[in-house]
Amino acid sequence: xxxxxxxxxxxxxxxxxxxxxxxxxxxxxxxxxxxxxxxxxxxxxxxxxxxxxxxxxxxxxxxxxxxxxxxxxxxxxxxxxxxxxxxxxxxxxxxxxxxxxxxxxxxxxxxxxxxxxxxxxxxxxxxxxxxxxxxxxxxxxxxxxxxxxxxxxxxxxxxxxxxxxxxxxxxxxxxxxxxxxxxxxxxxxxxxxxxxxxxxxxxxxxxxxxxxxxxxxxxxxxxxxxx
Amino acid sequence: xxxxxxxxxxxxxxxxxxxxxxxxxxxxxxxxxxxxxxxxxxxxxxxxxxxxxxxxxxxxxxxxxxxxxxxxxxxxxxxxxxxxxxxxxxxxxxxxxxxxxxxxxxxxxxxxxxxxxxxxxxxxxxxxxxxxxxxxxxxxxxxxxxxxxxxxxxxxxxxxxxxxxxxxxxxxxxxxxxxxxxxxxxxxxxxxxxxxxxxxxxxxxxxxxxxxxxxxxxxxxxxxxxxxxxxxxxxxxxxxxxxxxxxxxxxxxxxxxxxxxxxxxxxxxxxxxxxxxxxxxxxxxxxxxxxxxxxxxxxxxxxxxxxxxxxxxxxxxxxxxxxxxxxxxxxxxxxxxxxxxxxxxxxxxxxxxxxxxxxxxxxxxxxxxxxxxxxxxxxxxxxxxxxxxxxxxxxxxxxxxxxxxxxxxxxxxxxxxxxxxxxxxxxxxxxxxxxxxxxxxxxx
Numbered sequence: 001x002x003x004x005x006x007x008x009x010x011x012x013x014x015x016x017x018x019x020x021x022x023x024x025x026x027x028x029x030x031x032x033x034x035x036x037x038x039x040x041x042x043x044x045x046x047x048x049x050x051x052x053x054x055x056x057x058x059x060x061x062x063x064x065x066x067x068x069x070x071x072x073x074x075x076x077x078x079x080x081x082x083x084x085x086x087x088x089x090x091x092x093x094x095x096x097x098x099x100x101x102x103x104x105x106x107x108x109x110x111x112x113x114x115x116x117x118x119x120x121x122x123x124x125x126x127x128x129x130x131x132x133x134x135x136x137x138x139x140x141x142x143x144x145x146x147x148x149x150x151x152x153x154x155x156x157x158x159x160x161x162x163x164x165x166x167x168x169x170x171x172x173x174x175x176x177x178x179x180x181x182x183x184x185x186x187x188x189x190x191x192x193x194x195x196x197x198x199x200x201x202x203x204x205x206x207x208x209x210x211x212x213x214x215x216x217x218x219x220x221x222x223x224x225x226x227x
Numbered sequence: 228x229x230x231x232x233x234x235x236x237x238x239x240x241x242x243x244x245x246x247x248x249x250x251x252x253x254x255x256x257x258x259x260x261x262x263x264x265x266x267x268x269x270x271x272x273x274x275x276x277x278x279x280x281x282x283x284x285x286x287x288x289x290x291x292x293x294x295x296x297x298x299x300x301x302x303x304x305x306x307x308x309x310x311x312x313x314x315x316x317x318x319x320x321x322x323x324x325x326x327x328x329x330x331x332x333x334x335x336x337x338x339x340x341x342x343x344x345x346x347x348x349x350x351x352x353x354x355x356x357x358x359x360x361x362x363x364x365x366x367x368x369x370x371x372x373x374x375x376x377x378x379x380x381x382x383x384x385x386x387x388x389x390x391x392x393x394x395x396x397x398x399x400x401x402x403x404x405x406x407x408x409x410x411x412x413x414x415x416x417x418x419x420x421x422x423x424x425x426x427x428x429x430x431x432x433x434x435x436x437x438x439x440x441x442x443x444x445x446x447x448x449x450x451x452x453x454x455x456x457x458x459x460x461x462x463x464x465x466x467x468x469x470x471x472x473x474x475x476x477x478x479x480x481x482x483x484x485x486x487x488x489x490x491x492x493x494x495x496x497x498x499x500x501x502x503x504x505x506x507x508x509x510x511x512x513x514x515x516x517x518x519x520x521x522x523x524x525x526x527x528x529x530x531x532x533x534x535x536x537x538x539x540x541x542x543x544x545x546x547x548x549x550x551x552x553x554x555x556x557x558x559x560x561x562x563x564x565x566x567x568x569x570x571x572x573x574x575x576x577x578x579x580x581x582x583x584x585x586x587x588x589x590x591x592x593x594x595x596x597x598x599x600x601x602x603x604x605x606x607x608x609x610x611x612x613x614x615x616x617x618x619x620x621x622x623x624x625x626x627x628x629x630x631x632x633x634x635x636x637x638x639x640x641x642x643x644x645x646x647x648x649x650x651x652x653x654x655x656x657x658x659x660x661x662x663x664x665x666x667x668x669x670x671x
Binding site for chain 2: 017018040043219223
């Protein structure tokens with residue numbers, strides 16, 4: 001019979017630690033910022049080495065970054081970069097879409113693979129499988145309906161669909177359950193900021209959307225950290 | 228009609244002194260005869276003059292008189308010596324008590340000039356107080372006003388005499404003054420009858436603002452003592468009850484409309500045992516400015532109707548103070564000390580260890596003991612209770628974290644044997660207020 005033994009409690013915390021909870025990383029005004037705390041208790045700090053970028057997303061798969069004409073993807077297993085002639089990008093888990101170029105990029109075996117998608121409608125966001133488009137008030141993933149009506153940007157990330165309609169930001173969880181948060185304007189930015197967090201911007205205000213099941217909530221991101 | 232004769236005296240050469248009347252266009256020599264502006268009987272007009280030394284030597288000014296009924300010097304001469312090219316300014320007042328033609332002799336040292344003026348009955352200027360005309364005295368009328376805010380005075384032309392009088396002209400000599408609801412002119416007023424109208428002005432700056440109001444022969448100076456308008460006392464509109472780890476909108480309202488554009492400030496502070504940098508407004512500061520538009524009952528924060536306040540993770544009394552130049556008001560909320568709140572938890576295992584991560588906050592910063600109880604996949608206990616006392620570790624962390632009461636605890640349990648036997652764990656964490664038991668954590 002297999003045996004199970006927890007080592008003595010004296011050794012329990014040999015590798016343990018206490019720290020401020022780091023919840024997300026976002027890009028604001030070209031500067032990368034680290035967010036600490038909890039929902040509704042957000043502390044803003046400069047990211048390590050005061051990094052800057054033109055576009056950024058911290059996804060569950062890795063980090064996307066555009067800086068000085070180069071697109072970077074970094075994860076535990078992979079690290080790729082390639083020249084890029086745009087500063088605008090939409091990101092999800094392991095896909096990036098460049099609306100100005102009409103290109104989609106994802107990390108392959110040997111590098112960043114590029115392909116284009118011909119999906120009808122107005123580009124509205126990105127899902128791991130491809131481009132999200134809006135047509136006649138419906139959000140689709142290359143023809144597959146996702147939501148009946150949307151405004152602003154949409155995103156499929158970590159198995160959740162995030163979209164906005166009529167004053168409500170909706171997170172459709174992987175089990176189909178929907179949770180909502182009130183937002184008074186359609187978001188013009190939706191970017192993964194952490195495993196359970198989305199950075200969104202609406203009417204010039206930055207928000208952090210928690211997308212964990214049962215805990216969907218919207219927090220204002222303070223403009224700068226207190227001195 | 229009272230008529231005074233005047234003597235035509237040959238005027239000695241005014242070789243040494245030149246007498247001029249001061250006009251908006253500059254000094255105008257008066258010559259031998261000078262006619263003053265007509266005045267309303269019972270009223271007075273004043274003319275400013277100057278005597279200029281045209282000689283190349285010092286000239287003592289010894290004589291300055293005006294002789295003639297209804298004429299006077301505004302101030303007696305104070306002996307003065309004029310340097311070459313220097314001038315002495317003085318004023319002659321014409322105060323007729325009855326209609327007629329008047330004259331006087333103005334003497335400055337050995338130089339003389341004839342002054343002439345006419346007087347007639349004319350309506351007076353008045354302010355309306357409780358709907359009744361009150362004569363504006365010769366010194367004018369003064370009222371308080373706010374910069375940038377329209378001030379409206381109710382004024383009138385008033386026949387305070389015993390015969391019918393006609394007024395054919397009403398005007399205000401100032402580009403920022405408007406006269407409203409003027410009567411149709413010419414207008415004949417019966418004795419004791421008045422015709423009301425409004426004088427409206429928007430003074431731009433603080434300080435005295437003066438304008439001449441004219442109605443026929445009547446001229447009066449209207450002076451507005453202009454100060455900056457003050458916002459009313461602010462009132463806070465916020466939730467009655469607040470808790471830690473919350474974001475709440477704060478509004479600032481006023482019980483009366485703002486008299487002019489203005490501004491104020493909100494400050495948040497915590498009276499508690501520990502500072503908490505997470506207590507801040509959405510601008511990232513413990514202070515935020517608000518703006519108030521003229522006529523508004525609510526302040527805005529960079530165009531938004533409210534500002535978000537983050538309540539932090541520390542127990543104490545949270546105080547928000549709204550201030551304008553009129554004063555300040557404050558609202559406070561008690562953030563009760565509470566057992567530790569765990570916001571998220573995670574349990575993972577590897578072949579060599581089990582790792583439990585807890586994120587939450589302790590608003591008392593007295594976290595200390597933890598209990599762990601492991602269960603197998605069937606729910607049966609695996610071993611006994613494991614207790615850890617981390618009081619000094621927590622205390623050390625809170626002293627240096629600069630993140631308020633939030634923490635993330637990562638507990639790693641080295642193990643031997645088959646890690647897959649572990650199905651779930653119960654965790655308890657305690658502070659000085661009480662013990663928090665987490666829902667059973669399953670291992671994926």
